[in-house]
Structures are given as C-alpha cells and as structure tokens.
Amino acid sequence: MEFRHLGRSGLIVSQLAFGNWLTRSSPGGEETEIACVRAALDAGITTFDTADVYADAHAEESLGRALKGERREGLEILTKVFAPVGPGRNDMGLSRKHIRESIANSLRRLGTDHVDVYQAHRFDLSTPLEETMEALADVVHSGKAHYIGVSEWTADQIRQGHSLARELKIPLVSNQPQYSALWRVPEAEVIPACEELGVGQIVWSPLAQGVLTGKYLPGGTWPEGSRATDANDGSAELAAWLTDDVLSRVRQLGPIAAEGGLTAAQLSLAWVLQNPNVCAAVLGASRPEQITDNVKAVGIRLEGEVMDRIDSVLGPVVNRDPAVTVESSPPSPGWRLA
Known part of the structure; x- marks a missing residue:
C-alpha cells in the first residue's frame, strides 16, 4: 500500500479506501463485510x-x-x-439539530469516540451554509471529528464552505465525488478549485460500479450474482453504462491493460490514482479476493501514451458535464440517496 496526505492537511490516508455502501447490502451481509475488511487490513x-x-x-x-x-x-x-435516516422532518439535511444528533448516533454505531473525517454527504439548499459550518465546527471543536469534508458539492459550494471553515478555524480537507475513466465530471471545475484550496479528492465508484472491470459484455446478458442482476445491490447506478457502445469500448481496455500485466480493473484504478488531486479511491467489494486483486493497482504509473489510448477508446462515452454535480444537490426534503 502507498499513502498520500489528504489535501494540504497533515492527515495521511491509504491510496485505496474500503467503502461499505454496497458491501453491507450484498449477499452474505455482515459475514462478507468482515471478510472484506480483513482482506483490506491485510x-x-x-x-x-x-x-x-x-x-x-x-x-x-x-x-x-x-x-x-x-x-x-x-x-x-x-x-x-x-441523507434521510428516519421519517421525521428533521431526520435529514445539514441543520444544527440533525448534525448534532447524527454525529452522536454515528459514533455510537461505529463504537468510537471520534471519526477522522466527518463529511457533508450533499449540499443542503434548505439550510443556511453558516448554520451548517458552525455546527460542523462544534463537532470538530468537541473532539468528535478531526477534520471535515464534503461530497458532491460544486466548485462554488466548496469555495463558500472552505471560506467559512477558515473563519471558524476548522480544516475542510476533502471532497468525495464520483470519478472514473468514464465519469470525469469533477475535472472541469471541482478539481481545479480543490487544488487551489488545498482540498483533496476521496473518489467513489472508481470502477464505474464494476463496468470498468470488463465483466459486463455487450449483448445484455449479465453475470449471475453481479450488481446488474441484483435490485438491492446498486443496479440502478449501472443503467447509464450498460449499453453496447459503452461496453464495447470498455472491452478494448483489456488488451491495453494486458500489455502492462494488469487487469482492466487495475488499469482503471491506476488511471484514477494518476490524478495528483486524488488522495484515495474508495473500493467496495462483494468478495475479499476483489480487494486483494485491486490493491495491485497501487504504485502503477501509466505512461502518457497509455493515457492517450484510454482517452481515445473511451472518449465518446465519457461524461464530463459539470452541471451533473449541481443536479446532485437535493431539491426537496423528499429526496433520497441512491
């Protein structure tokens, strides 16, 4: 494993992080997760x-x-x-009430007295940003979190939050956007703003929900037990990628990866980690061996010619539209996290 500082903070993180969004919901449940966590630690x-x-x-x-x-x-x-964690009107959002209650509940569930980074999962259009940042400052100053971060905020929202964080003397050190060779939405605006501010990226879905592993083939027949066949395992996230055009292009990454002694998944993870503003890529897994295989991407340096070939293959199906980040801000209290 190799490590990077999270933005310009002193916090050091592993270049691959284990995320349990889908792992906890996958077949096998907690038993599978424990095995995957052990593999990650190993x-x-x-x-x-x-x-x-x-x-x-x-x-x-x-x-x-x-x-x-x-x-x-x-x-x-x-x-x-x-995101909503209950039926009440105050069971979601970034109000002072919800943040104070949520950090207490999270620490109880995690069995710890603090988290290292407490992240605002989306931008809250219905709560004054000043209220949100003051509540997050309380969390840091009380020792319940060392740092704060955000997820899927726009460049302007990150700038505003970072400015308030500095006034309140708390470290806003990270952003967690979706980012992969197929999803380059943060590149136009978010990553440049974060580089300027010293905010690092902890990216999710670096394998585009498994599409960049190459396991989904054109023709519409998906591997049994994969996310595409399990309505409870994130299959809705895959819909935009499961087209013959996308999958045919992803198949072309296989030979490029093989030339470097890599799998398609390892190539795709190495591509993400090539970005100097990416401090960590979050990996999910339904089997421990997926973790073991994917960590081999760490330390791989892709030559410019390889990066150009990847761009040439995927270019026409890459999403680069920064407006998508704006759309991720929930418009109403009825919004639920996908």
Missing part, C-alpha cells in the same frame, strides 16, 4: 469510508464490529451526514 488499507444512511444505518454498525480490536490510532474512519 493489504495495508487503513482508510474506511461509510455513511449513516448506508444499509439503513447497519453499515456503520457492522464496520464498527469488523474493526473492533484494531488499533484506533492506526485507522482513518470517515462517515457522512445528510
């Missing part, structure tokens, strides 16, 4: 990402149990707040 992964809303709060609980007995100072635990 591979040198020290950074673990979750959220209060994942698996109806059970993800935090099971991650806490899986990490029980590990030296807390040797881990970086990240969780998030925003």
Whole structure:
C-alpha cells in the first residue's frame, strides 16, 4: 500500500479506501463485510469510508464490529451526514439539530469516540451554509471529528464552505465525488478549485460500479450474482453504462491493460490514482479476493501514451458535464440517496 496526505492537511490516508455502501447490502451481509475488511487490513488499507444512511444505518454498525480490536490510532474512519435516516422532518439535511444528533448516533454505531473525517454527504439548499459550518465546527471543536469534508458539492459550494471553515478555524480537507475513466465530471471545475484550496479528492465508484472491470459484455446478458442482476445491490447506478457502445469500448481496455500485466480493473484504478488531486479511491467489494486483486493497482504509473489510448477508446462515452454535480444537490426534503 502507498499513502498520500489528504489535501494540504497533515492527515495521511491509504491510496485505496474500503467503502461499505454496497458491501453491507450484498449477499452474505455482515459475514462478507468482515471478510472484506480483513482482506483490506491485510493489504495495508487503513482508510474506511461509510455513511449513516448506508444499509439503513447497519453499515456503520457492522464496520464498527469488523474493526473492533484494531488499533484506533492506526485507522482513518470517515462517515457522512445528510441523507434521510428516519421519517421525521428533521431526520435529514445539514441543520444544527440533525448534525448534532447524527454525529452522536454515528459514533455510537461505529463504537468510537471520534471519526477522522466527518463529511457533508450533499449540499443542503434548505439550510443556511453558516448554520451548517458552525455546527460542523462544534463537532470538530468537541473532539468528535478531526477534520471535515464534503461530497458532491460544486466548485462554488466548496469555495463558500472552505471560506467559512477558515473563519471558524476548522480544516475542510476533502471532497468525495464520483470519478472514473468514464465519469470525469469533477475535472472541469471541482478539481481545479480543490487544488487551489488545498482540498483533496476521496473518489467513489472508481470502477464505474464494476463496468470498468470488463465483466459486463455487450449483448445484455449479465453475470449471475453481479450488481446488474441484483435490485438491492446498486443496479440502478449501472443503467447509464450498460449499453453496447459503452461496453464495447470498455472491452478494448483489456488488451491495453494486458500489455502492462494488469487487469482492466487495475488499469482503471491506476488511471484514477494518476490524478495528483486524488488522495484515495474508495473500493467496495462483494468478495475479499476483489480487494486483494485491486490493491495491485497501487504504485502503477501509466505512461502518457497509455493515457492517450484510454482517452481515445473511451472518449465518446465519457461524461464530463459539470452541471451533473449541481443536479446532485437535493431539491426537496423528499429526496433520497441512491
């Protein structure tokens, strides 16, 4: 494993992080997650990402149990707040009330007295940003989080939040956007703003929900037990990628990867980690061996000619539209995290 500073902070994270959004909901449940967490630890992964809303709060609980007995100072635990966690009007968002209640519940479920990074899961259009940042400052100043981060905020929202964070003397150090060789939405605006501010990226879906592994072939027949065949395992996220055009182009990455002694998944992870503003890529897994295989992407340096070939193959099907990040801000209290 190799490590990077998170933005311009002093916090060091593993270049691959284990995320349990889908793992906790996959067949096998907590038993599978514990095996995957063990594989992650054995591979040198020290950074673990979750959220209060994942698996109806059970993800935090099971991650806490899986990490029980590990030296807390040797881990970086990240969780998030925003999405609905109950039926009440105040059971979502970034109000002072919800943030204070949510951090207490997250720490209880995780079995720890602090998290390393507490992340605002989306931007809250219905709460004054000043209220949100002051509440997050309370979390940091009380010792319940060392740093704060955001997820899927626009460049302007990150700038505003970062400015308030500096006034409140708290470190806003990270953003968690979707980012992969197929999804380059953050490149136009978000990543340049973060580079300027010293904010690092902890990216999710670096394998485009498994599409970049090459396991989905053109023709519409999906591997049994894959996410595309399981309505409870994130299949809705795959819909845009499961077209013959996209899948035919992804297949062309196989020979490029093989030339470097890599799998398509390892090539795609190495592509993400090539970006100097990416501090960590969040990996999910339904089997421990997926973790073991994917960590081999760490330390791989792709030559410019290889990067150009990847661009040439995927270019026509890449999403680069920064407006998509704006659309991720929930428009109403009825919004639910996908």
